[in-house]
Every structure is written in C-alpha cells, then in structure tokens.
Amino acid sequence: DIVMTQTPLSSPVTLGQPASISCRSSQSLVHSDGNTYLSWFQQRPGQPPRLLIYKISDRFSGVPDRFSGSGAGTDFTLKISRVEAEDVGVYYCTQATQFPLFGQGTKVEIK
Amino acid sequence: QVQLVQSGDEVKKPGASVKVSCKASGYTFTDYGISWVRQAPGQGLEWMGWISAHNGDTKYAQNLQGRVTMTTDTSTTTAYMELRSLRSDDTAMYYCARDRGLWLQPRLFDYWGQGALVTVSS
Numbered sequence: 266d267i268v269m270t271q272t273p274l275s276s277p278v279t280l281g282q283p284a285s286i287s288c289r290s291s292q293s294l295v296h297s298d299g300n301t302y303l304s305w306f307q308q309r310p311g312q313p314p315r316l317l318i319y320k321i322s323d324r325f326s327g328v329p330d331r332f333s334g335s336g337a338g339t340d341f342t343l344k345i346s347r348v349e350a351e352d353v354g355v356y357y358c359t360q361a362t363q364f365p366l367f368g369q370g371t372k373v374e375i376k
Numbered sequence: 377q378v379q380l381v382q383s384g385d386e387v388k389k390p391g392a393s394v395k396v397s398c399k400a401s402g403y404t405f406t407d408y409g410i411s412w413v414r415q416a417p418g419q420g421l422e423w424m425g426w427i428s429a430h431n432g433d434t435k436y437a438q439n440l441q442g443r444v445t446m447t448t449d450t451s452t453t454t455a456y457m458e459l460r461s462l463r464s465d466d467t468a469m470y471y472c473a474r475d476r477g478l479w480l481q482p483r484l485f486d487y488w489g490q491g492a493l494v495t496v497s498s
C-alpha cells in the first residue's frame with residue numbers, strides 16, 4: 266500500500282503569517298499519463314472536505330490565491346501565504362490513483 | 377452549480393442496515409461517478425467505494441466487501457449507499473463526492489455532499 270505522510274500533524278499559526286504543510290508519499294505519484302494526481306483538501310470544523318488544489322498546483326474554482334501547491338514525484342507542499350481565521354481546519358493531502366487515498370491530516374489552528 | 381444533497385442523520389441498532397442517499401444536480405449525472413467517504417468521530421477520511429452513474433459499475437473498499445452496496449437512480453439523479461450488519465465502529469459521518477465516470481481514471485472528489493451522521497448504538 267502507498268503511505269501518505271503529512272508533517273506537521275498540528276500547526277499553530279499567527280494570523281497574517283504564512284503556513285506550510287508537507288506531504289510525502291512512499292511511492293512516486295507520477296501517473297502513466299504523465300500527470301501527478303496529488304490534491305489538497307481543506308476541512309473546516311463541522312464541514313465536509315473541500316477541494317483546494319489538484320494535480321499538485323492547480324487551484325480549484327473559488328479557492329483564494331493565498332493557497333498554493335508545489336512539489337514533484339514523492340514530495341509535495343501546501344502553502345498559505347497569509348493565514349486568515351477562516352483557514353482554521355484540517356488539511357489532507359490525497360493521491361488519486363492508489364489506495365488508501367488520504368493522508369492523516371494536518372490541523373491548522375490560530376496561536 | 378453542482379450540488380450534492382444528502383439524506384438526514386440516522387440512528388441505528390447494531391445489526392441493522394442504513395441507506396443514505398445523495399441527490400445530485402447542476403451537472404450531467406451520467407457523465408460522472410460517485411464515491412462514498414466516511415469519517416469516524418475525530419478521525420480521518422476513509423474511502424468506502426465508487427459507483428459509475430453511467431453504467432452502474434462499482435468498486436468497494438476491501439474491508440467493506442459484502443456489507444456495502446452502492447446504487448444509482450439516473451431518473452432522479454440520486455446515488456445510494458447501503459451498509460448492512462452495522463457495528464458500533466460504523467458510527468461516522470458519511471459523505472458522497474463527485475468522482476470520475478470510469479474506474480481506471482484518477483479519483484476526482486471535486487464536489488461533496490454535506491454529510492449524513494450515522495450513529496450505531498444499542
């Protein structure tokens with residue numbers, strides 16, 4: 266099975282400051298079609314997950330540009346350039362081609 | 377706009393069955409599939425299975441094989457997930473998410489339902 270490892274598991278951040286979450290996969294996520302199907306989801310408290318980023322760095326419709334994704338192969342990063350109060354929640358990295366799909370989640374909270 | 381609206385919360389006794397619905401709108405239902413994902417209280421996300429709304433093909437998580445059935449009704453653009461022989465560790469929020477129409481395509485999960493809490497308790 267592929268293992269998705271997120272660090273840190275908890276990230277206390279100051280409003281207006283940047284935040285970064287790392288995701289490492291135990292195997293390369295490059296698909297046979299040449300794309301890398303690594304996504305990031307945000308789950309605010311009491312809400313369903315919401316797609317933020319797909320294919321490493323493409324922002325989904327309506328996602329603020331303070332969210333950005335980067336990486337390649339087995340190492341990926343989600344960055345929030347300036348954290349806002351509404352960004353509090355759990356963030357999951359997800360690969361779309363092998364099971365299990367989801368990372369264990371990183372909790373972002375305000376200091 | 378794409379919307380997935382799920383049925384309400386349920387309380388069931390151990391051994392019973394539950395059937396959760398997911399009404400889709402705002403897109404061509406049969407061009408996509410639906411995956412079901414559950415989340416136990418305070419835990420992470422667990423993929424349960426997938427169904428193609430085009431042809432009804434299904435794939436289930438190995439640990440749920442034999443207890444779960446996913447179906448669709450294209451006339452009402454609704455997907456259903458039935459889980460049988462419920463146990464206390466099936467207590468979770470159950471989500472539907474729009475997915476690819478073909479199994480061999482990478483998973484999508486671009487739109488999610490609001491969730492349905494299933495509580496299993498004697």
